[in-house]
Amino acid sequence: MSKPALQTQALIKRYGGLLVTDSVSIDVREGELHAIIGPNGAGKTTLINQLSGELWSDAGDVVYAGQKITALPIYDRARRGVLRSYQITSIFEEFTVLENTVLAAMGAKSHAYYFWRPMLGRADLVKAARHALEITRLSHRTDVLAAELAYGERRQLELAMALAAKPRVLLLDEPMAGMSPQESTSVIELLKSLKGSHSILLIEHDMEAVFALADRITVLVYGKVLCTGTPDEIRNNPEVKTVYLGDEHIG
Numbered sequence: 730m731s732k733p734a735l736q737t738q739a740l741i742k743r744y745g746g747l748l749v750t751d752s753v754s755i756d757v758r759e760g761e762l763h764a765i766i767g768p769n770g771a772g773k774t775t776l777i778n779q780l781s782g783e784l785w786s787d788a789g790d791v792v793y794a795g796q797k798i799t800a801l802p803i804y805d806r807a808r809r810g811v812l813r814s815y816q817i818t819s820i821f822e823e824f825t826v827l828e829n830t831v832l833a834a835m836g837a838k839s840h841a842y843y844f845w846r847p848m849l850g851r852a853d854l855v856k857a858a859r860h861a862l863e864i865t866r867l868s869h870r871t872d873v874l875a876a877e878l879a880y881g882e883r884r885q886l887e888l889a890m891a892l893a894a895k896p897r898v899l900l901l902d903e904p905m906a907g908m909s910p911q912e913s914t915s916v917i918e919l920l921k922s923l924k925g926s927h928s929i930l931l932i933e934h935d936m937e938a939v940f941a942l943a944d945r946i947t948v949l950v951y952g953k954v955l956c957t958g959t960p961d962e963i964r965n966n967p968e969v970k971t972v973y974l975g976d977e978h979i980g
């Protein structure tokens with residue numbers, strides 16, 4: 730069994746009296762795609778925000794490669810390799826797809842945006858960006874302005890930008906939301922190809938995609954972990970069926 734890349738230890742987030750994540754302990758193993766599912770309001774997005782550093786936790790720890798990163802801000806976590814899609818830079822509308830992706834690669838390497846240098850003058854960054862665009866199937870759109878992209882293409886660009894930053898752990902909150910069936914299929918294929926070389930934490934409402942992709946699934950209900958297991962274990966777990974999915978939704 731591979732070791733954990735990212736772990737939470739009894740992680741808690743409160744909003745007033747509401748425990749939104751309630752002592753959540755999960756781990757994402759090296760090269761694993763670990764999906765988090767649960768009903769609306771279960772705390773999935775809050776958890777991912779706590780992992781990326783967008784939200785401070787009230788108690789508990791986030792551990793990456795054996796080190797506590799709970800107190801680190803987003804940028805430090807990202808630079809170490811824990812990256813949420815679209816987190817490092819937002820898309821610059823007036824820049825091309827390639828320029829946006831080069832900027833993301835640059836940000837990850839702490840080049841501090843050397844705007845006075847030609848953006849495409851760094852061969853290594855351009856190469857990383859082109860590679861990310863190739864695997865996200867956006868190579869044919871490299872010279873198009875971001876402002877001209879369709880919605881699904883923008884989501885693909887966000888993924889390309891995250892990949893150009895060479896993450897070790899990728900945090901994805903509904904990467905297929907709002908995509909056409911064709912675009913979703915292409916993202917599913919992409920995630921399949923990224924598994925193994927990346928550890929991925931995925932929140933996704935599309936159960937078909939989750940069960941097709943996940944190595945393990947954690948079910949979150951009212952902020953608490955109900956169970957973690959392989960897709961088969963989750964599919965056959967009577968408690969999961971009762972509490973959340975309903976027989977007809979599983980698998």
Ligand SMILES: Nc1ncnc2c1ncn2[C@@H]1O[C@H](COP(=O)(O)OP(=O)(O)OP(=O)(O)O)[C@@H](O)[C@H]1O
Pocket residue numbers: 744749767768769770771772773774775776
């Ligand atoms: N800033 C906030 N202040 C107060 N309550 C909040 C805040 N953010 C989230 N919540 C509450 O925390 C709970 C969990 O929200 P969260 O968005 O993490 O759930 P989720 O599982 O991602 O839901 P969904 O599947 O609908 O996206 C909800 O009850 C939500 O109303």
